[in-house]
Amino acid sequence: MSAAPTSPDALSAVPWEELVTVALLGTDRRTPPWLPTGRKAPTALLDLAAVETVRRRAGLNPAPAGPRPAPAAADPRPPLPPAATRRLAMLLSDRPGTGGGGRRGTAPDLMELLPQWLSLANELGFAAPPHMLPALLDAARGRTDLRPAALAFAGPRALWLARLNPDWRFALRSVPGGGSELPFPEETDRVQRLWQEGLFAERVALLAALRSRQPALARALLATTWTTERAEDRLMFLDSLRTGLEAADESFLEEALSDRSRNVRATAAELLSALPDSALAGRMATRAAACVAVDRTQGEPTIVVEAPHECDPDMERDGVVPKPPAGRGERSWWLGQLVEAAPLGSWTARLGGRTPEEIVALPVADDWQGELHAAWCRAAVRQGDPRWARALLGPPSAPEAGGPGAVSLAERAKLLSTLGPEERAEWVAGFIATHGLSEAFQLLGVCAVPWSAALGRSVVDALDIARDAGSYPWSFSGVMGLAERCLDPAEASRLEALTAIPDETEDTSPGAGGYWAEAFQRLTTTLRLRATMQEELRER
Structure with a gap:
């Protein structure tokens, strides 16, 4: 009988794979020479496995210590009020809503309220709580629509964290210069060096920053390397001229009409056509x-x-x-x-x-x-x-405004975007009052948030008409979702009467009344929660 090895050197001679194999087969079927036989074998095998497990875990050689990262930049903005901090934690962690159509219950969809919360927090100038930055960055990583507001709220500490965690690298790509400091226009040498030697993303960010401040300087800088740039880069650089487009750009754009790239030529022509005197x-x-x-x-x-x-x-x-x-x-x-x-x-x-x-x-x-x-x-x-x-x-009450015509709904939505917020809301309210909600979803999407009082009333009234008609509420789930995010919270009191289950008639779809009551209850609860969120952020 061979005794089990006891010294560290003897133990290290037993391969881990051999220990695993013997354990899987059982000591009755396979007893290696380094194990005692009989009833002691299983215990000895487990002892060896325990010792080897500790050796494997502790056997890593420590690496040389690297340099400590520089501290994150200070965030001078004031901290959130305590109640708003607790609310943010709920919005980031609790996701009761499904976000789709069908039956969702009466609970608000908190993740759909997060964009509004972030917008108001940024408007009021608050800094993000440091301990919530990881959860905030994770939320922005999964939802690109959150990124601009989330990164603005997270501030400089988000960029500091993004440099340490590859999962958050999107934050560096989402800010001009990839998180690096861009030179000011008057720093001529730094501007030229970055333009000549910088990465593509840094050069795009530099050109965009200069264009917003000194359009002529950005155009002159682009002209210095235009003929040596790649076609896809020329297209991106040319697109930056949309900012601050002016008559002085015409000569450069006319030359771009002869570019080798068809896409560059098309973009130059589009920009020139936006200059009516070109x-x-x-x-x-x-x-x-x-x-x-x-x-x-x-x-x-x-x-x-x-x-x-x-x-x-x-x-x-x-x-x-x-x-x-x-x-x-x-x-x-x-x-x-x-x-x-x-x-x-x-x-x-x-x-x-x-x-x-x-x-x-x-x-x-x-x-x-x-x-x-x-x-x-x-x-x-x-x-x-x-x-x-x-x-x-045309007037929103015109008969052709409610159906297929020369101007489609998509074209109307784009045309509305050229009008001011008040005029836009007034036109859509008139459209809904005349034609109902069946074709209004796309038009509502271009209206400023929160909706004006007149627009909010027209939406609620149209939903009430659909409810009385016995239609299924999920036919209007898109509008309901918009209402939860866009109605003025003050409208909650007007909705109380609609939360009751209506009487069903012969023309009513079976069960529609209960679904409508549930949808209006969720809408009312969401509006009240939004009002509470606003109060919490304005606490002093």
Whole structure:
């Protein structure tokens, strides 16, 4: 009989894999020579495994100590009130809502309230509690829509943590310069060095920062290396000129129209068309005017359209894409691009001195109205022209505003974005009052939060009408979700009467009343919670 090894050297000679194999097979089936036989073998095997486990865990050689990281930058903002701190912990950890349609219960979806909480905390200028930064960064990692507000709230300490944890590297990519300090415009040497030697992300951030302060300096810096940049880099750099776009950019953009890259040429043409006095805008106006005229020979003045018969090289150079997408005719495709790029102000002179409202009201011959009005919509959005946007939107009570027409819902939403917040909310409220909620979701998404009193009333009234009609509430789950986030919390008192289960009639969908009551209870609870959150953040 062999005795079990007892010295450290003898134990180290027993491979760990051998110990595991014997344990799996059992000492009755396999008794190695270094184990006693009989009833002592299992105990000896376990003793050896315990000793070897400790050796394996403690056997790592310590590495040399690395340099300690520099302390995080101080955050001068005031700390959160205690109640708001506790609320933030709940919002980051408790997720009772499902976030989808169907039956969700009456509890608010706290994670959907986190963006609003962060927005208000940033507005009031509070600093994030240091011990909550990991949870905040984890939440922002999983939801890109949270990142701007979350990183603004987290402040400089978030960047310090992001340099130490690869899971939070997104924070470095989300700030100009990847978290590094950008030079000021007057630091000429640092600006030139970073532009010539910096990483691509740092150069993009530098150009964007300069563009927001000194547009001419950013343009001049870009011109120094333009011809040596890669095509994809030129496109990104050119896109930064959208900020502070000015007439002085025209010469540089005209040169970019001859770029080797089609995408660069298209972006340069788009930017030039947003400058109504540019030479390109004038060329496009001339081309578009040759295609659109008013026919006065009939009893009623009518717009007639003669779409281009070819896309010549000069048109291509000015950004017209010659090949249409699948399902589009060539001539209508070319026409839309010409009209979209032409200055809207040129149409008044071209069409008999008429105002935008009068031009839009003119009949269009040969089924060209949809194509023409859609191109004017894109032009109004590109050029940020609220007068043309109003004309194309028309009154919200118009019958065609509630169904398929020349101006689609997507186009209306974009046109609304050119108007001020109050006018936007007023138009959508009028649309809902006339047409209901069935097509309002996309329009509500462009309205400022919280909704104005008139818009909030129109949404609640339309939901009440749908409830009385016996419709299923999940048909309106999208609007309900928006209401939870966008209604003014003061509207909670008006909703009390809607939280009761209504009487069912013959026309009511089975069980719809209970679902509506549940949905309104959740809406009311959420609004009250939002009111409480606001009070907690404003505590002093």
